[in-house]
Amino acid sequence: AAVNTEYDLAIWSQSSWTRLESKLTEMGLMDSPHFKFNFVLDRTSMFAITTKVRGENHTHEVKALEFIYAKFPGVYTAANTIHVDDLSRNFALNPRNGLKVSAFNEAARTRGDDKELYFLSQYLLLLAPQPDVTTFRLNDWKSFLADHNSK
Secondary structure (H helix, E strand, C coil): CCCCCCCCEEEECCCCHHHHHHHHHHCCCCCCCCCCEEEEECHHHCEEEEEEECCEEEEEEECCHHHHHHHCCCCCCHHHCCEEECCHHHHCCCHHHEEECCCCCCHHHHCCCCCHHHHHHHHHHHHCCCCCHHHCCHHHHHHHHHHHHHC
16 A cells, blocks of 8 residues: 555456456455555456477466557556566566566465565655666565665
């Protein structure tokens, strides 16, 4: 919720719309007063590409930010869009905008100890006034934040 005042939030899931809506409703995100999502996209907005990984071809779906830029011309651009995801392959078409976070798979076990979203929000707040996020190495966000906090 800390970044809500500085960023437009969106959700783009590899799930079907039915499953996505169910998840968001179950988590209370659809009507939460703490979050305002500008839009929600499901897997129908993704498409498959083939990339080489360690010399082998792999086909996978991607989230192409150009899809969003085309839907909202002049609002969202590469300079002002950060794609936060736990799968770096989703950044294949927009590597300068990708910020990889750890997957939150074991919520019941790690909820009390997990600080990743807290630290991520601190980093995003530091980036908010910057005119072009692509000038930063977003995947080095943890090191950047550690260096910034040690000063």
